Amino acid sequence: MNTSIVKPGMSPSPVDPAGAVRYEILGPLRISGASEGPLIRAHKIQVMLAVLLIRSGQIVPIEYLTEEIWGESAPRRATAAVHVYISQLRKSLSQHGAPDDAIVTRPPGYLLNVGDAGLDVYEFEQRVRQGRDHAWAGAHTEAVESYEAALALWRGPALSGLRDSPVINAFAAWLDECRLEAAEMMIESSLALGRHRAITSFLYSLINQHALHEAFYRQLMLALYRSDRQADALRVYQSARTILKEELGLEPCRALRDLHRQILSGADLSNVVPTSGAA
Known part of the structure; x- marks a missing residue:
């Protein structure tokens, strides 16, 4: 973009x-x-x-x-x-x-x-x-x-x-x-x-205001997972999936689904390449 x-x-x-x-x-x-x-x-x-x-x-x-x-x-x-x-x-x-x-x-x-x-x-x-x-x-x-x-x-x-x-x-x-x-x-x-813990509350706030912005869910899942909060990261995905289904009748985007599978499998995500235009 x-x-x-x-x-x-x-x-x-x-x-x-x-x-x-x-x-x-x-x-x-x-x-x-x-x-x-x-x-x-x-x-x-x-x-x-x-x-x-x-x-x-x-x-x-x-x-x-x-x-x-x-x-x-x-x-x-x-x-x-x-x-x-x-x-x-x-x-x-x-x-x-x-x-x-x-x-x-x-x-x-x-x-x-x-x-x-x-x-x-x-x-x-x-x-x-x-x-x-x-x-x-x-x-x-x-x-x-x-x-x-x-x-x-x-x-x-x-x-x-x-x-x-x-x-x-x-x-x-x-x-x-x-x-x-x-x-x-x-x-x-x-x-x-590596400021994973520092940005989680900010991400929760952003998601509360912009519930259909999938990139924020992805970032929050990654931040939580890297903070040794795998269960919380999975709950974020389920929340995103529920909201997207109810509001738009859609499944989460591919990037979100892929990250969900990686978290479920316990993959090493310490070096995941950002997907936005930031890097």
Whole structure:
């Protein structure tokens, strides 16, 4: 799976406002800046800002913003309303210390400049990339540190409270998957370091939140088995099998079934090669 966080249309803008304003979408939408401006409370303006951030560095047509804000229920004067919202957003960003050209009018719409370090997603992508590079080089201690720094940027589900917009919902769901993948790779590097007991509680927590994510079951089974908890590892498999059958009508994936057979046979799994992109 590709873990790059910056997709086409999301590359950092060449304009850097000297770090004056930072936009955070790895959780509820939040703005921090050199100046403490008022919170943006109007839902429609939050949606508009989120869409502009998702398409940062690109011109976003007014009709695109209209569709994301109102869907099929746009008022007759929706275009005029968008202009008003943009004006209000510019004022709010200015109060946070953003430059005058943070939002640029470019027919047929608007463009938001966030700067190379102005969006938490960019830092997340950088930390994940560093973690992958360290893991590939066998530097798993450094890899874990990079992944942990990436995951620490999250404050909750991406753009929570704004997922009634189709584009925001799809993009935020994709970011949430990237978060899970970063956690998976961090755990693989932790397993490579022999930190089996240290990560079991974290894995139980992840499984409780993401019961259909089979990779976490595999990692927990391996961590328990390497901690001389064979019976617990087998119970984890049975739990995974029950949940997958009840929720999806499916048997566990091949990797999980193979690991189950190896644990049953008492195989030496001290040098099992990670299956994720972490190493």
